[in-house]
Amino acid sequence: MRVLSVTANVPGFYRRESDALSELGVERTTLEVPGDAETGRSVVDYLRFVPEVLAESTRDYDLVHANYGLTAPAALAQIRLPVVVSLWGSDLLGEFGWLSRACARRADEVVVMSEGMAAELDRETHVVPHGVNAEQFRPAPKAEARAAVGWTDDARHVLFPYDPGRAVKDFPRAGRVVKAARQRVGDPVELHPLGDVDHGEMPTYVNAADALLLTSEHEGLPNSVKEALCCNLPVVSTDVGDVRERLRGVSPSAVADDDEELAAALADVLTDPRRSNGRESVADLRVERVAARLAGVYERAVAADRAVGRGPAGGRDPDVSALDSPDGRPKTLD
Structure with a gap:
């Protein structure tokens, strides 16, 4: 399976997860939002990211995985491939939770880190926390x-x-x-x-x-x-x-x-x-086990998409009105 993974940053747990997925035959190509993650990205950085994701998604991938809620609009802008959205915590529970919720409603599958996060969404989710490398983190004198x-x-x-x-x-x-x-x-x-x-x-x-x-x-x-x-x-x-x-x-x-x-x-x-x-x-949180569960989510998204044929899946469409704030006015990330 080939996965286009879009993300705001590439922390250690993400790299470990990618390595473990590779062992399972899942090839994950990563696109990172432009700009400086340390100083914070602007709305312009996220807008610049959209055409990059659209262009890359035309290549030979089975699905797009949006890691972190603010990358989900770019993943959902393409409608050819199924989309898995992973919410990491602050993207759902913080200032831009409204955006993550709107995107979650249009994704084919949604992954969250905890049962508490799952309760924040009005749809089926998969609780798959980030895995930990138990060989790297182990007791020492x-x-x-x-x-x-x-x-x-x-x-x-x-x-x-x-x-x-x-x-x-x-x-x-x-x-x-x-x-x-x-x-x-x-x-x-x-x-x-x-x-x-x-x-x-x-x-x-x-x-x-x-x-x-x-x-x-x-x-x-x-x-x-x-x-x-x-x-x-x-x-x-x-x-x-x-x-x-x-x-x-x-x-x-x-x-x-x-x-x-x-x-x-x-x-x-x-x-x-x-x-x-x-x-x-x-x-149960060893990275190998977590990667296997995530691969299962990928397989489910791809199987459902193939069952209905290529095109908008899970009710997705190019209408972005649902990404407006609750009062109906478009919002920005700045």
Whole structure:
């Protein structure tokens, strides 16, 4: 099977997923939205992307896969091939959720990261979280990991696995929670934001830490949580996405909404640093298993399209009026 995959960026989990799909005989060609992903793309960048996708889609592909909601309009602009749309979290739950919902209604198949995201849509979806490389993320001795990253043993170390500049991740709140936990623990506690750390180095940082702290306003099923669980690192998180469900039975770990509860849970872990039993809870999220499930979604989309013949599938048509905002006026991405 040949898949044209359109995406806003190519993070580590996407590359792992593509490699695993290749092992299953799925060849995925990637087109990335023009512009700078770090500084943010404009509506012009997404508009420039549409003719590029249209031209590429005329080649020998079986389907188009839109990874991330803002790429879905470009995928749906062509009507020759079936379209699978994957929503990653903020694209559905954030500012442009209206656009992702409109596109999901016209896609042949829709993939979401969690049951919570599925509940946000008024159509059938497939819950297929991004897979994690359990060979890359695996428990390792803390002392060796700390020596590698240059952390001392006279402090407790807490990971904040994002760029602190990303407002939705709420780094200021993480700072408040760590400050309150520090007062309870009575020992030095350091908070380490990891936005500039290469993904290949992340397993070392995860194994060097005492806890992962997530203070996001919303998420699907964060990859950082899955990676921490693979390394048996305790997780303390706000109640976002399906984190509560994923942490059920994992100890020590905690989910809370209130800063005081988050601080108390974090202090409990830091007072007596220990590993969790998280690795056993993510066996179903190994990248090989996730890729097989995604390949099944591809096969379903292609089979349905072939059953009705080439052309608009699943009720898709070139009418873009459904991409207007709820008040009927066209919206922009800026």
